Amino acid sequence: MSYLKIDHVDKTFQRGATSTPVLKDISLEIEKGEYVSVIGHSGCGKSTLLNIIAGLTPITSGAVLLEGREVRDPGPERAVVFQNHSLLPWLTVYDNVALAVNKVFGGRKSKAERHDWIMHNLDLVQMGHAKDKRPAEISGGMKQRVGIARGLAMEPKILLLDEPFGALDALTRAHLQDSIMQIHATLGNTMIMITHDVDEAVLLSDRIVMMTNGPSARIGEVLDVRLARPRKRLDLVSDRTYIAAREAVLKFLYERHRFVEAA
């Protein structure tokens, strides 16, 4: 049995009398420790899919099962790293992570243990030095690092990343991608990442889920990325498997499911 099972999920948004079908018959099975990317043109409903797994958006029909149990509500075992970091601006970096840690481990860990766990996670994303800063005082890349630390600190069964590097410049993005790869290698988390960056998807993922254009978006294709880990950005540039995978995704996105409105 698979770790996470998305079973024939439909999603229709109802607004007054008009109903918009967003997702149609999505089925996907994800194994423990897998890194799966979901890629598609904007508006195809990939963020909606992530929110459904997170439990933030209710399902119209179908089900999401985590370890065989249906999930309907949001919860810390499916931590989300939000696109715009979503740190609380009135709390310091430390307190932002502490909010999550105290809530999730409040009854189970002692105060000292929780402190160590917060610092451990901040150090994991190299943000321990900025623990007393407020979000407004650190850069966009640093904020997203803290967002990742907050997600990891919940010790989730699945870490959901909603276009985590979308708002960052190319250099910072590459930096954070390397960090995420390292964290994935160390902790072996199951991760699902929404992205619209083909290189990012190929570099990070074990599998790439490609979505067709909405409305009624479906899973068009699932691509296995058979690249050995650890992966090195520079070595991959000329790697044949990498180039082939990249080409497959690009062809899917720009040949067969071209985004009409984008022109």
Place this chain on the structure above:
Amino acid sequence: MGRAVLKEVETGATVVALPGAKPGVVPLPAPARKPLSSRLLPWLRAILVNVLPPLVTVALIALFWQIAASGPQSSLPPPTKIWEEAKDLIVEPFYWAGSQDIGLGWRILVSLQRVAIGFSLAAIVGVLLGALVGQSVWAMRGLDPVFQVLRTVPPLAWLPLSLAAFRDSQPSAIFVIFITAIWPVIINTAVGIRNIPQDYRNVAQVLRLNQVEFFFKIMVPSAAPYIFTGLRIGVGLSWLAIVAAEMLTGGVGIGFFIWDAWNSSRLSDIIVALVYIGVVGFLLDRLVAFVGAIVTRGTLVN
């Protein structure tokens, strides 16, 4: 709005006072003193730039007033006469010579105490009601129209009703403060809560924060800038209302003092009391703004 206007005044003040401040810069050329003077000068300059313009304005007003009110037929006393007649009130705010012969400082404190009780109640109830209206669509549909009608009722119109209900002037005055200050608190809190970004709500949902945790950890800090806007308007309104309410209820407050002075034609005392009220109202406003600035530190910038 208020902040923008303040800034303009400050900028204007800089332009006016610079020529006056400059001569102070010139006679300090000694190199040994340079560190000290370079540290002190900005301070001196800042004080001059900020304090001098209002002093000049006040002096000009007083001069104009003196000229205008000095004629034999003048119905209002000029500043010099006020100084002669009400010197004890100005110089000794805290004297005590019998139950009704006390300094204005004491009267202000009595009024402030009423405002403190009424305003604190309004702040607590207002934030809770505002949170309810901001959070629940049905509460908003049910309560908002009622609030919108009630908030237009002038503070003093509540006084007869509260006198009838409480049968005592002290709780009635406090109730008038409460009912005056609560509307801006409710309305601003509700707006602040409706404006909590969906992201923060998502974070709370993923963490499974319960209602109480959500209220204290997300709602209040996130809506704090709005709440403090409401509190600031509220405290200003309560200070307006207390003076009027005390004129009617009597007792020891500053409002009754003015009414009493009018009945015995002590115009100078009234004018001194007006200055007291103005200064205290200004300080109250600044106090709430100051607390707000500390509490909402970092909340607005993201």
